[in-house]
Amino acid sequence: MTDTVTIVPAARRNRARDPHRRQLLPLRAAALLYVALLVGIPVCFLFGKAFSAGLGTFWNQITQPGAVSALELSAKVAAIVVPVNTIVGVGAGMLLARRQFVGKRLLDLTFDVPIAISPIIIGLSLFLAYSKIGAFGPWLFARGVMLVFSVPGVVLATMAVSLPYVLRSIVPVLIEIGESQEQAARTLGAGMWRRLFTITLPAIRWALLYGIAVTLARSLGEFGAVLVVSGNRAGLTQTLPVYIYSAWDQNFNDVGAFSGAVVLAAISISVLIVLSILRARERRLRVDIA
Amino acid sequence: MSISLEKVTKRFGVTFGVEDVTTLIPSGSLTAILGPSGAGKSTLLRLIGGLVTPDAGRILIDDDDVTFLDPRHRNIGFCFQNYAPFRHMTVAKNVAYGLKVRHRPRAEIADRVAEMLELVRLSDFASRYPAQLSGGEMQRMALARALAIAPRVLLLDEPFGALDAQVRAELRTWIKELHDRIHVTTVLVTHDQNEAMEVADSLIVLNEGRVEQAGSPTDLYDHPASEFVLQFLGPSTTIDGVALRPHDLVIVPTGEGTPATVTEISTLGFEIRIAILLGSGETAWIQQSRAEFDAQPVTIGQSIGITRRDATVSPVGTRLDPRGAADRAPDSAAALTQPTTP
Numbered sequence: 001m002t003d004t005v006t007i008v009p010a011a012r013r014n015r016a017r018d019p020h021r022r023q024l025l026p027l028r029a030a031a032l033l034y035v036a037l038l039v040g041i042p043v044c045f046l047f048g049k050a051f052s053a054g055l056g057t058f059w060n061q062i063t064q065p066g067a068v069s070a071l072e073l074s075a076k077v078a079a080i081v082v083p084v085n086t087i088v089g090v091g092a093g094m095l096l097a098r099r100q101f102v103g104k105r106l107l108d109l110t111f112d113v114p115i116a117i118s119p120i121i122i123g124l125s126l127f128l129a130y131s132k133i134g135a136f137g138p139w140l141f142a143r144g145v146m147l148v149f150s151v152p153g154v155v156l157a158t159m160a161v162s163l164p165y166v167l168r169s170i171v172p173v174l175i176e177i178g179e180s181q182e183q184a185a186r187t188l189g190a191g192m193w194r195r196l197f198t199i200t201l202p203a204i205r206w207a208l209l210y211g212i213a214v215t216l217a218r219s220l221g222e223f224g225a226v227l228v229v230s231g232n233r234a235g236l237t238q239t240l241p242v243y244i245y246s247a248w249d250q251n252f253n254d255v256g257a258f259s260g261a262v263v264l265a266a267i268s269i270s271v272l273i274v275l276s277i278l279r280a281r282e283r284r285l286r287v288d289i290a
Numbered sequence: 291m292s293i294s295l296e297k298v299t300k301r302f303g304v305t306f307g308v309e310d311v312t313t314l315i316p317s318g319s320l321t322a323i324l325g326p327s328g329a330g331k332s333t334l335l336r337l338i339g340g341l342v343t344p345d346a347g348r349i350l351i352d353d354d355d356v357t358f359l360d361p362r363h364r365n366i367g368f369c370f371q372n373y374a375p376f377r378h379m380t381v382a383k384n385v386a387y388g389l390k391v392r393h394r395p396r397a398e399i400a401d402r403v404a405e406m407l408e409l410v411r412l413s414d415f416a417s418r419y420p421a422q423l424s425g426g427e428m429q430r431m432a433l434a435r436a437l438a439i440a441p442r443v444l445l446l447d448e449p450f451g452a453l454d455a456q457v458r459a460e461l462r463t464w465i466k467e468l469h470d471r472i473h474v475t476t477v478l479v480t481h482d483q484n485e486a487m488e489v490a491d492s493l494i495v496l497n498e499g500r501v502e503q504a505g506s507p508t509d510l511y512d513h514p515a516s517e518f519v520l521q522f523l524g525p526s527t528t529i530d531g532v533a534l535r536p537h538d539l540v541i542v543p544t545g546e547g548t549p550a551t552v553t554e555i556s557t558l559g560f561e562i563r564i565a566i567l568l569g570s571g572e573t574a575w576i577q578q579s580r581a582e583f584d585a586q587p588v589t590i591g592q593s594i595g596i597t598r599r600d601a602t603v604s605p606v607g608t609r610l611d612p613r614g615a616a617d618r619a620p621d622s623a624a625a626l627t628q629p630t631t632p
Binding site (some may be wrong): 178180188189199 | 364368377388392439
């Protein structure tokens, strides 16, 4: 018992002289400075600017009809995109992690396309496929479906861009936990859906939540693809990021843009905090497995 | 419930498949599927469990053709090599799972879970999570979970594989006792022949996907159908190209039997191993008990004669008696060249 009492202060005293720690000090300083210059300080300026004319002005700006409708649309889009991509991601994830089939590698690769290429390319591609002059556009238009310059278009673009995240976060965990729990449940008489809901999803829950959070952040923040497909119709197809861009670039409403940006940033940072908590829990879970 | 496999074939690339397996696992038996790694043991078990569907052949459980029956309808208890615990559920919830799936009334589930936990001696662990259990405890939980549904057959994949030696030995005895108590037809897979011989009342020896021999452990040990079975089921050494058990070799005075020179003597507790060099330049070894050795000691470099005692006739008791062995010593050298396969 006395050992622990004497060892603890000694360890603390030695810490400053620990060569392993000393060696890392410059690296730590460099990493912090890098992140501060790239993200931390600019975001502080943004917050400063948004509130520079006072809280009242900030409130006025974010309660303007254009801003409110943009926020509403972003929320609506996310409310559709996140559940759909969660279901698609889980389904495709199970397929990729558990089955062998022809075209598996192609499917795997296709899911990575939205991560690899610029969203604006996704937007242009969707435009080429579904606009009135596009490949399927005329056929769809004849049936009263407008997928470009419309809210469904915004949903489509957002869906495409945020497609991979649930899949990518759950597949490694699905592979790691293996199939035996599902097989055990099967020998105990459980059908496919019961296995999914009582065994698989609980087993991957943290990774899944992490994937959902990233999908949400991505859906709320998507700009490039949405800009192309939405046609930027104020009050109609303007999501929050597009609204911010228009306020700043076209309407010379700097404070409006910054205020909107602060709202978006606040939402995203909250998601980020939730994410970091989930990540920590998932890491703990992985330690359990190991 | 008996299990019958008829010309069952399942191929996967090079190894792990099974080829034209026909065998009958008697009702109420404790059968071990034994073989080297890659022999297709686990595949055979998975075929019975329905986790794998055969390319050809039929599988019957108690005269029901289950070849294409989904594992969830086979009513089998399957214990996985890694135990496959449901990590997000307590021990009690794990054990209750199969009963919940069957929509048993809540009170019945509670009673059955308590009974099962009692059986596997985990009653005090009901509200623990698998991460809080040791390997042996997790194995017992997996058994309780599999047995809770009153399966027709119990299938165990390498049940002792990942455990340390002492827990293995305990669990081995315990599984045997459990089987004596509940009499459910049990099939287990193992690569350890001692384990199989100790636990099982019948063995199926697999090699490269084919059944080499099936029968009772003593039968297979004493009457191996092939050199593979002989070598796999116990210690073996080769004299004049014939594989035999090193404890079936007897030392006789020089001039009798096959001439040999003692090259090394090692003591492994109760057992003595004597390495010898034959006139032909081959090496072999003799296994003796301490008492056997002490009654007729040899030294390194000593010239001796060796002969083979007739293992199938000699009862275990006389084998340990050195004088008994000496009496039998004047076997002709010809005995050595007798094939070991009947």
